[in-house]
Amino acid sequence: MIQNGKPVVVWRADKAICKYASPVAVNGEAYFLSKANVLHCLNIESGEVAYRQRLDGDCGPTPIVANGKLNFFLQERPVSCGRCGPQV
Known part of the structure; x- marks a missing residue:
């Protein structure tokens, strides 16, 4: 968010850290994949955690x-996590 021409922090995520892979945003949700293969799904507006899920296997960076x-x-192989949204 921009106020008076300067960026303002709206929310911070405690465990969804993007040091490993770029976050992906779709349909009002932001997805962060940690180096420990934990997928974090957060609401873009509020930062509220919709869910966290450990993926089975070693993931490469940035999901698509x-x-x-x-x-x-x-x-070993590509994996689809299912449809995007809180019920992935």
């Missing part, structure tokens, strides 16, 4: 969204 699904690249 295609056909309404969040997709990850494991070392």
